Amino acid sequence: MRKLIVLSLLAIATPLCTAQALNQQIVFADTPSGPTSVPKKPISFDVTAIDKTVDPCNDFYQFACGNWRKDNPIPSDQVRWGRFNELGERNRYLLYTELKEAADAPKTPLQKKYGDYFAACMNVDLADKLGAKPIMPELDSIAALKSGKDLAALNLNSFLHYGGHTLFGVGVEQDEKDSSKQILGTGQGGLSLPDRDYYLTDDERTKTIRTQFVAHVTKMFTLLGDTPDQAATEAAAVLKVETALAKGSMSRVDLRDPTKTYHIMTIAEVQKLTPAYDWKLYLNGIGMGKVRTIDISSPGFFTAVNDELTTEPLATIKSYLRWHVLHSSAPYLSKPFDDENFAFYNATLTGQKVQTPRWKRCTSLTDRALGEAVGQDWVKKYFPPSAKANMEELVHDLEAALGQDIQQLDWMSPATKVEAEKKLQAFRDKIGYPEHWRNYSTLTVKRDDLVGNLERDGIFEAKRDLAKYGKPVDEKEWGMTPPTVNAYYNPAMNDINFPAGILQPPFYDDHADAAVNFGAIGVVIGHEMTHGFDDEGSQYDLHGNVKVWWTPEDLTKFKERTECTAKEYDNFEVAPGQKLNGHLTLGENTADNGGLRIAYQALMSVLAKQGPAMATWKLDGYTPEQQFFISFAQVWCENRTEQVSRVSAKTDPHSSGQWRTNGSVQNFDQFGKAFGCKVGSPMMPASGGCRTW
């Protein structure tokens, strides 16, 4: 719940808010104790996915993915299904085999640790027997609160105290004005619907969701043993408190602007902002009593917190806290809690039909908690040194292309180009997995205590994070685990990160043509690099400090260009009556557009070196240029439930696969040329579209 800026290829959850984030990402089920079949290995450039009845100049996404979309309906335990998921499911299966083996017959102390973690999660019988018992100590400490002020001293040995289920949490972040310093920061949080809009918007659809939410909270409290009347009163209290917090929260669009989220305050100032909360007591309790200042990224939220602590009866605050403990633990309790949680958060909100098999959920849960433990064994098997070497070469090709791109921009002055080039040269490339693995020796894992493991892991991660305070930044730390199918750019670090999990088909294939690889992983690399220069990343200099390195004229031109992109994507519809938010998705769309262009330029340089035979060689009748664009589009082939499209439009900074593809190609004239499109066709607009990089 603190600020953590990582610009990824796909939506990810914030790692710090362990239990809450897990609840939204990992969906739980009863079920098969293991997989019934082995997920097939995805292939790169799939000619059978193409729907040749569609004109690529009219709807390129449907052309490149039409048959795939028809042949790959959403599996009942998923809410979106794309080629990303094909690879993700295969990686998860391979990880599962490691975990199962470690759970049954561990060979090393590390295997014993992650094997036990997995085994504890798989023990459904024990979870069912325990009911809500595992969360009783936390509920008891809430019941014992005598005043709102006591909140700061909640059970010091519990994850509650570290902010896991309470109104907010604190964590260490790089100072935006001096990225070499690690400071304490805190952000907004405390909501259990996906976005503040769900509390503040009054259209019929949202009002219905709120009604269903209150019914769900009521049901959960009755499962805990409360009377229906008590439960209804408590549910109303939860909605009341969360609505007040939502009103005090910043929008997701504002949260993307680092100049709006930087508010360094002394502890005395923070205390003045929230007199109803005892900061000294809290900071002493988490071992941070020495801290003099804190970055309050969303001060309005803390005003709302203070108002709630001041005006609401203690019983209302207790209901709210109780709910958050219950809500974040629900998937790990007995079946009735798990089922009811699924019914609202998965079935109602996202349209998922069947619960995800438990082995999948437990695999993901273990990867989140001990990813750099199991990841060590995973990369030995599935990430050969040759893959790392090839990837390094590709990254260098792309960096050279971005350098050329910057030099060729007609709207940017030489002075700003020099600064942009410096930032590019300063990029740190991280490929595959960390050089130093995380040390889990102080984390206790018990084979018969799932909820306890989650809590101890939450405290372990919180302490690991807080220990960074005042120390030099560890430039080698990773924010994703090795098997993850994703990638990210971190503006404060100015680094690009590609976990081993993504360096496989359909993204990267040792046996594929350059055109195919540049269209897939090449665009992914270009995407992450462009994040350093999107509307958010461009506000950071080469050292990762928020600092204007542009001439005023160039900055004005840059903003005109990004506004063009924002307006363009504002008009793309993802469900009936539901359009994308052009400013929420601006960074990702800029990265998609820039990444496509840079990867194309890099491919042209490589083909020029390979000679005329390769530059004209056709694969399944497609020229290298066409292969490049098809390979790009096919990374994004997907089907989504309508519910997910609606939730994502409000919460996901990434556009849907359809618009990541069509939005990017219609802004790039080389696409129209490659497919012989007429000027004025949808994928080759007469206006030329929008271009920043």
Ligand SMILES: [Zn+2]
């Ligand atoms: Zn991205």
